[in-house]
Amino acid sequence: MKSRTINDFGNQWLIHGRIDEDYWTSDQMFRDHFENQTLPFSDLGDSVVVDIGSGSGRILKMLSRYHPRKLYGIEPSHGFRVLQENTSDISNLELINSSAEKFQLDKKANFAFSLGVIHHIPDPIDAIKNIYNQISENGIFVMWVYGYENNETYVIFQRIFRKLFRLIPDLILDRISLFITYVLDLYLFLSLRLFNSRLPLTSYLDSLFRKCGRLQKKYIVFDQLNPVYAKYYKKEEVVSLLKNAGFSEVKMFHRHSYSWTAIAFK
Numbered sequence: 001m002k003s004r005t006i007n008d009f010g011n012q013w014l015i016h017g018r019i020d021e022d023y024w025t026s027d028q029m030f031r032d033h034f035e036n037q038t039l040p041f042s043d044l045g046d047s048v049v050v051d052i053g054s055g056s057g058r059i060l061k062m063l064s065r066y067h068p069r070k071l072y073g074i075e076p077s078h079g080f081r082v083l084q085e086n087t088s089d090i091s092n093l094e095l096i097n098s099s100a101e102k103f104q105l106d107k108k109a110n111f112a113f114s115l116g117v118i119h120h121i122p123d124p125i126d127a128i129k130n131i132y133n134q135i136s137e138n139g140i141f142v143m144w145v146y147g148y149e150n151n152e153t154y155v156i157f158q159r160i161f162r163k164l165f166r167l168i169p170d171l172i173l174d175r176i177s178l179f180i181t182y183v184l185d186l187y188l189f190l191s192l193r194l195f196n197s198r199l200p201l202t203s204y205l206d207s208l209f210r211k212c213g214r215l216q217k218k219y220i221v222f223d224q225l226n227p228v229y230a231k232y233y234k235k236e237e238v239v240s241l242l243k244n245a246g247f248s249e250v251k252m253f254h255r256h257s258y259s260w261t262a263i264a265f266k
Contacts, residue, residue, distance in 0.1 A: 001122045001228065001229050002121065002122055002229075004228045004229075005120050005121075005122070005227050005228050005229045006076050006077050006099070007077070007078070008226055008227045008228055009055065009077045009079065009120070009227065010077030010078035010079040010080075011079075011170050011226075012079070012170070012222065012223070012226055012227075013055055013056045013077065013079025013082045013083070014079055014082060015170060015171070015174055015222075016056065016218075016219045016222060017056040017079065017082035017083075017085075017086065018056075018215065019056060019057060019058055019061060019086050020213070020215070020216075022212070022213055022216070023211045023212055023213075023216075024058070024212050024213065024216040024219075025058055025061050025062060026062075027062065027065060029062070029208075030059075030062040030063075032207075032208065032255070033115055033142075033144050033255060033261050034142065034144075034253050034255075034261045034263060035253050038251050038253065038263050039140075039142065039263060041066065043110070043111075044063070044066035044067075044068055044111060045066055045067050045068065045069075046068075046069055047068050047069060047109075047110035047111055048068065048069055048070040048071075048072075048105075048107050048108065048109045048110050048111075048136075049063055049066075049068040049070070049071050049072070049109060049110065049111045049112075049113070050071075050072040050073075050074065050105060050109040050111070050112045050113070050134065050135075051063060051071075051072070051073050051074065051112075051113045051114070051115075052074045052100050052103070052112060052113070052114040052117060052127075052131060053074065053075065053100065053114055053115075053116070053117030053118075053120075054073035054074060054075040054083055054087075054095070055075060055079070055083065056079065056082050056083060056086055057073065057082075057083045057086035057087040059113060059115055060073045060083075060087050060090065060093065061086075061087070061090075063113065064087075064090045064093070068092070068111075069092070070092055070094070070107055071090065071092055071093045071094070072093070072094050072095075072096060072105055072109065073087065073093060073094070073095045073096070074096050074098060074099075074100065074103045075095065075096075075097060076097065076098060076099040076100075080095070080097045083095060099127070100114070100117070100118075100121065100124070100127035100130060100131065101126040101127040101129075101130045102130065103130065103134070104134070105134050108134065108135060108136040108139070109134055109135045109136065109139060110135070110136055110139055110140070111135075111139065111140050111141075111142070112131050112134065112135050112139065112140070112141045112142070113141075113142045113143075114131070114141075114142070114143050114144075115142070115143070115144040116144055116145075116223075118143055118145050119145040119146045119230055119231045119232070119233060120227050120229055120230055120231075121229075122229055122231075124241065125241065125244060125245060128241060128242065128244075128245035129245045129246065131245075132245045132246045132247060132266060135266055136266075137266060138265070138266060139265075139266045140263060140264070140265055140266070141242075141247065141262075141263075141264040141266070142261070142262070142263050142264075143238070143242070143261070143262045143264065144255070144259060144260070144261045144262075145231075145233045145238060145259065145260050145262075146230065146231065146232045146233060146259050146260075147232060147233060147234075147235075147254065147255075147257075147258055147259040147260045148232040148233060148234045148237075149234060149235065149254070149257075150257050150258055151232055151258055153200065154200065154201065155232050158224060158230075161225060162224075162225055162227075162230070165225040165226070166228065170226065173222065173225060173226060174218070174222060176225075177218045177219075177221040177222040177225065178214070178218045178221075180221045181214060181217040181218050181220075181221055184205060184209065184217070184221070185210075185217075187199070187205070188202065188205040188206060188209070188210060191205075192206065201258070203256050203257065203258075204256050204258050207256060208256070233260055235252055235254070235260060238250075238252065238260050238262050239252065239262070242262060242264045246266070247264035247265060247266060248265055248266065249264070249265040250262055250263070250264045250265075251263045251264075251265075
């Protein structure tokens with residue numbers, strides 16, 4: 001399951017590896033993952049920072065704007081060459097082609113980020129423990145994962161569709177994903193105009209999805225349908241995972257009431 005998921009994402013980066021300067025890669029999008037008062041953004045500028053599960057480099061681009069002293073990117077898939085090409089302009093970046101549970105840093109990180117990755121790792125405790133070991137004393141780990149709360153109905157249908165779409169070649173699924181973006185745009189329009197924003201996922205679609213370009217919308221849909229494994233976490237599951245890995249304090253943020261951001265302190 002783990003190797004199949006990594007392979008899925010490697011193929012995904014080959015299709016969706018393009019990074020544009022837009023909302024999808026903006027600082028506004030980055031900060032939307034967490035409440036501003038819970039993360040000392042100003043401290044990133046004199047820190048060693050690592051991004052686990054770097055994919056095509058989108059989060060690394062966001063982090064580089066804070067001018068960290070040293071920046072690491074960890075990516076296990078065969079899409080690594082896309083990551084190298086997209087981040088070649090970041091001078092203080094070191095890329096490591098390794099999995100989350102095996103990577104090693106030559107300098108302990110003050111901040112570790114893994115946004116949208118851990119929910120794709122079956123049994124991620126070893127990955128979280130390794131992240132814990134790779135950050136310095138008083139280090140901070142920031143994790144964003146899919147949430148189960150308020151997504152119960154969606155999770156049922158998403159699991160069914162994921163199994164069906166697994167049988168479809170990626171390039172065809174890419175075209176289907178594009179079509180679905182227009183369906184979601186229409187869904188949002190109807191929810192806002194006719195249903196007083198009462199339809200499920202309206203808040204997420206209006207505050208985030210709507211602001212993205214067509215290419216990025218397609219990526220979001222493709223990301224929901226393609227990977228063989230994805231877990232939707234309950235709040236207590238996130239806290240338990242981080243505590244069992246050794247973190248002493250965990251602050252939780254229910255992002256748009258559909259996903260969880262955890263800020264864990266060593």
